[in-house]
Amino acid sequence: MNIELAKQGQALFTEHCADCHQPRNGKVYDNLGTSMKRAYVVGTLLNYAARKELYDNCSPDTTIKLYGQDIKPCAEFEGVSLTGKKDLLMSPNAEHHGYNARPLSGIWAQAPYLHNGTVPTVYHLLVPDERPASFIKSRLDYDKKYLGYSWNPQQATGKNEGYMFQTNAIPALSNKGHDKDIVEGKRTYRLNWSGDKHGAFAIIEYLKTL
Ligand code: HEC
Structure with a gap:
């Protein structure tokens, strides 16, 4: 843990994330561009x-x-x-046409991310330009840097665990969304941190503490 970095991340989280990811936020969001295929579970x-x-x-x-x-x-x-x-x-x-923004406590353990499990790590959620179209699911060893279970087919674990998951197999498995700035009233929330990797890693460091 790097406490200094986590503090920077906390400030960024308060500014860009906390309004949505707060406990008992009953709102649903349909404006983040993630697949809507599961938003109408009940017809x-x-x-x-x-x-x-x-x-x-x-x-x-x-x-x-x-x-x-x-x-x-x-x-x-x-x-x-x-x-x-x-x-x-x-x-x-x-x-309820949309998705809840849940509190992010223990989020490190909940990979892969989004309602359809299409983003392997928190890093890839924050840096959408680098999201992989396919990755390994169901490995139990952990990527501490990016925050998610080991996902990279290039990183052999020697245990032969998991299977290859394709996010472009069908539209419902799209890994798009939660990747553009959102403007609500006078506030702009930054969801794409591709241009600010330091910020992304600060937020990741803070999320480890939740
Ligand atoms: C405008 C509201 C909004 C803002 C601002 C926002 N989020 Fe989200 N976030 C959501 C919603 C809604 C989802 C669920 C989307 C889905 O599953 O399709 C989500 C999903 C997530 C997930 C995946 C949760 C899971 O269980 O898979 C993480 C992690 C996350 N957000 C982190 C952040 C961080 C970090 C920030 C700030 C940089 C942020 N969010 C800003 C609304 C928001």
């Missing part, structure tokens, strides 16, 4: 059917007997009554 019909099914099977009035007692298992959630909240069971599709 309109399925959404309707699930809502109906859920509420019909277990409404706030549904009563079951458990150990001789009358229990209403679907009457409340964390102390809040669910009566009259059928429409909240699943929000309309248009409201």
Whole structure:
């Protein structure tokens, strides 16, 4: 660990990343250019059917007997009554067309990155110009410099682990996105650090501490 570098990274993270990657950020983002193929996991019909099914099977009035007692298992959630909240069971599709920006604690262990696992290391996420079209997945040894499991077919581990993964096999496996500056209101968030490798490594050093 290089604490000085991590501090520089913390400042950059606060400026360019933290507004999105904060705990309980309920927003979804569809403006980062990553593949949208998984953003509509639940179609309109399925959404309707699930809502109906859920509420019909277990409404706030549904009563079951458990150990001789009358229990209403679907009457409340964390102390809040669910009566009259059928429409909240699943929000309309248009409201979740995109991806969450999750808090990045323990992110070093969550490679490969993006919802479709197409970017092998944090370095490649921050330096999109160098993202490999194919890389080795499922190796257990670790690339401490770039932050991700060993991915480079040129680096033999001698263990014959993993398999070659092709990001250009089908559109849903695209490794594009999270690679251009994002402007929101008066703020500009830098997502492409290809021109500032020192900044990229500072952010990487900070992310190791989360
Ligand atoms: C405008 C909001 C926004 C900003 C700013 C932003 N991100 Fe993200 N980030 C996202 C979203 C949304 C995703 C998920 C995208 C996907 O999976 O398709 C993501 C994904 C990631 C991932 C992969 C997470 C995973 O589990 O695979 C990492 C790592 C990451 N961002 C780091 C950063 C860093 C570092 C910065 C600052 C330099 C940053 N992000 C700035 C919204 C943002």
